[in-house]
Amino acid sequence: MEEKHPDLSRQADEILHRRKIPKKLWEETKKTWHIALPAMLTAVTQFSLELVTAAFAGHLGDVELAAVSEVQNVIDGFVYGVMLGMGSALETLCGQAVGAGQFNMLGIYLQRSWIITGVTALLLTPIYVFASPILKVARQNKDISELAGKYALWVIPQLFTYALNFPIQKFLQSQSKVWFMTIVSIASLALHVMLNWILVIKLNKGLLGAAMAGNISWWILVTVQIIYVISGRFPDAWTGFSWLAFKSLTNFVKLSVASAIMLCLELWYFTAIILMVGGLKDAAVAIDAISICMNLQLWTLMIAIGFNAAVSVRVSNELGAGKPKTAKLSIVVNVLTSGLLGVVFAAIVVGTKSQFPSIFTDKPQVMSKTSKLGYVLAASMFLNSIQLVLNGVAVGAGWQFSVALLNIICYYAIGLPIGAVLGYKVNMAVQGIWWAMLGGSFLQTVALLVIILRTNWQKEAQEADDRVRTWGGAAAPATEPQPRESL
Structure with missing residues (x-):
């Protein structure tokens, strides 16, 4: 049999490779949108939770709106960034573990992240407790700072939902399981609007009602996601709570x-x-x-x-x-x-x-x-x-x-x-x-x-x-x- 010329063989391989490129691009594009679209919707809906709170606070008065805005933009803005960043280590670790087939480590990584973000939340709690003097030092209006300080104390429970929420997001995203998270976020936003209408408008609870609505909405959002993770839908990735979570913490x-x-x-x-x-x-x-x-x-x-x-x-x-x-x-x-x-x-x-x-x-x-x-x-x-x-x-x-x-x-x-x-x-x-x-x-x-x-x-x-x-x-x-x- 006549032996194939090496150059012709290489050319044939190159032609075959080029023909596969459009298909590979299309496949990668589909995988990208499968993650990107729900991630966009989740970001928009969770961001809108604060917008809804501010909108209802605006109906209470200018001082109330200013107080909520200062807490959201100054206090929450700082804390949210720290918490999201601390939870983002999971993007690297869970993602690479999924690629390597080490699904059994995802639950351990999630628990380690919960430990770290939970401790971080405790360390950040004084910022909420002393929100009023912090805002006064920043030369904000005294009356607004006083009211903002009260509101900041009322929304401390939301700080600990951040500690749970961000690691869960990265855990689910790493496995491209993102649509459930999006659906829960949309449902939580709808619930948040209803709770604000009931507590702020109908029951006249003022800013306390707005804080209560936010706390309930965030905790329901996080609780539903936790149940989804530990309910057996991820038998390889979640095998229960483990002491291994305390290993390699440094x-x-x-x-x-x-x-x-x-x-x-x-x-x-x-x-x-x-x-x-x-x-x-x-x-x-x-x-x-x-x-x-x-x-x-x-x-x-x-x-x-x-x-x-x-x-x-x-x-x-x-x-x-x-x-x-x-x-x-x-x-x-x-x-x-x-x-x-x-x-x-x-x-x-x-x-x-x-x-x-x-x-x-x-x-x-x-x-x-x-x-x-x-x-x-x-x-x-x-x-x-x-x-x-x-x-x-x-x-x-x-x-x-x-x-x-x-x-x-x-x-x-x-x-x-x-x-x-x-x-x-x-x-x-x-x-x-x-x-x-x-x-x-x-x-x-x-x-x-x-x-x-x-x-x-x-x-x-x-x-x-x-x-x-x-x-x-x-x-x-x-x-x-x-x-x-x-x-």
Whole structure:
């Protein structure tokens, strides 16, 4: 028999590989949307719980609305970021364990995270207890601070739901079991509206009623999810409570703290921008304008959050399974999809920059200032659609500490100082501050892209395998590991 020529064989393999690319892209796109869409809906509905509370508080009076807003934006905003960050270590560990077939470790990881986030919640409780003096030190109105202090005490139970909720989210997302979480969140939002109507409007319980409604809604949301996890629907992943949860806590804490620092540095960056704008001349108009823009940006961030979750799960799963090529394909699909949506949102803002401010205000000065921010808002929407996906890649691969250092350099060493110069010295006001903020985000995005492009993904897959073995602490895997990809 005539032997096949090596060159012809290689060409045939390349042609076959190229023909498979569209199919692989389509399959990866379906997997991405299966995670991203419910993650978006969950983010929107859980975020809307606070909006509903604020809306009902607004019917009580301006002071009540201001008190709730201060607790939500200052106290809750800080605590929520810390708790979400501390729970995000599970994105790396559970995702890689799923890829490696070590499903029996997911329940152990979940319990370890509950221990860590529970202790964190206890440590953060004094912030709620001393909310009133904290707000007064921040030079907030005395009457509003007093009422906010009372409300903060009433919503302490919600702090401990965060400690349970975020680890459960990561546990379910890592296995792509996300639709149940979305359905429960939507149902909790509907219940929250009804409870607020009964307690605040019908029974005249005021802010206490609003706090009670929030506590009940959050605890029902979390309780239903816990029952779902331990009810036997995850026989491989949940095998009951175990003392193994207290093993390897030190390494777990390190990754959790790195995750929290990474996320909080992102969130505090936006808070710092608002504070800088507050020091400008005609600050009231500037704050109104940037608040309108940031609210719009927040809704588009909900979309990007879906792809952040999707790429984190897909990258961690594929690295854990020893399939770095598939992990890289997932990065490409998520960046392109989220980036395309970012282009659409940016185009809408630019096309309506003279009209969209009228949706939020009828003050000519605010409308004019907001309209002038249209281009920088559009640029921010596009950049964030890429940046959040890259952050998801970092979490999936376990690079939280490195990204935290990157955030310090790009945001706090470069972005904020330049913002101060442009806003105050060059007199570019709010536009200068935001362009500087955007510059810091751009630098971080470029740095992450360079890191991702230069990464040895074969090595990352090996490190994921080592991490699962080192932190496993259990017997043989509950299921056979996936075949590892040829490199």
